[in-house]
Amino acid sequence: MFNLTTFRELLTAALWTGLLAGLLLTAVQQIQVIPTLLQAEVYEEQAAVVANADNSHEQHEWQPENGWERTFFTAVANIALGVGFALLIGAVMCLRGRPGSWRMGLLWGLAGYTTFFVAPSLGLPPEVPGTTAAELTDRQSWWLITVLDTGFGLSLLAFAKTKTYRFFGAVLLAAPHLISAPQPEVHSSAAPAELAQSFITATVFANAVFWLALGGLMGQFYQKKS
Amino acid sequence: MSSTPVLLDNAQTQACPEHRRRTRSEVLKDKILPAMLAGMLGLALLYTAGFADIAPLHNTAHDGRHSASFPCH
Numbered sequence: 001m002f003n004l005t006t007f008r009e010l011l012t013a014a015l016w017t018g019l020l021a022g023l024l025l026t027a028v029q030q031i032q033v034i035p036t037l038l039q040a041e042v043y044e045e046q047a048a049v050v051a052n053a054d055n056s057h058e059q060h061e062w063q064p065e066n067g068w069e070r071t072f073f074t075a076v077a078n079i080a081l082g083v084g085f086a087l088l089i090g091a092v093m094c095l096r097g098r099p100g101s102w103r104m105g106l107l108w109g110l111a112g113y114t115t116f117f118v119a120p121s122l123g124l125p126p127e128v129p130g131t132t133a134a135e136l137t138d139r140q141s142w143w144l145i146t147v148l149d150t151g152f153g154l155s156l157l158a159f160a161k162t163k164t165y166r167f168f169g170a171v172l173l174a175a176p177h178l179i180s181a182p183q184p185e186v187h188s189s190a191a192p193a194e195l196a197q198s199f200i201t202a203t204v205f206a207n208a209v210f211w212l213a214l215g216g217l218m219g220q221f222y223q224k225k226s
Numbered sequence: 227m228s229s230t231p232v233l234l235d236n237a238q239t240q241a242c243p244e245h246r247r248r249t250r251s252e253v254l255k256d257k258i259l260p261a262m263l264a265g266m267l268g269l270a271l272l273y274t275a276g277f278a279d280i281a282p283l284h285n286t287a288h289d290g291r292h293s294a295s296f297p298c299h
Contacts, residue, residue: 002259010264033293061281077290080275087268091261126295139297203293
């Protein structure tokens, strides 16, 4: 069988990391991400009233009430994403060798930020509700391909021993952006452009904090035993 | 003659156990399998919170998905 102690250490580190980073992200989101999102929803609802239909949200399904309930469920989702990402960081750390300290973890966090946020956002920028977009499954496929491609490209750039492989890594990093991300036939948004821009700025900052926390905390909790 | 490499190997193991070459099954047990299990668990969590197209899950994680720049709606 496999080494249960190693797995238990990894799991414990990921649970604590995900919990703390998820709570930190929830706090940081309150500065600009959530206020911008709520503002955009007002525009979205107004547009829906005018159009007399709302296609983007299922109104009949349960959804959390605005206020504490919504914040609570967002925190739960953030923690789940945090634990998920922390497990992936832990898996890579386990394969490549555990980090010596939280500083080394920060580098892994930076790699995760580039792979899971920066690269896909270059083609599909973070959007406020009420923005037209291409078919969901097409965007999810492009997102997944970009993430896999960027992750593989970055690891080749960082760890490959020959120049040819490193060059191949750089090509992989660029590839998804040469094949453009799926776009809607007509771009339109219920919210004004400044709000969309403000949302992008807010998420760039919030996700940077989230990923550096994920990497740093995993580096701390899952470091090499001396 | 044939026992010399074994003796050398033992001597190295005792002198510097952490630098001992890991056998393939040790690498599998200590690294590859725990990493794979953690990775699969992580992907399952990310799929549920970030991608699953089930209304209650989507509505719970809505703001988190928008914030993480996951394709939503």
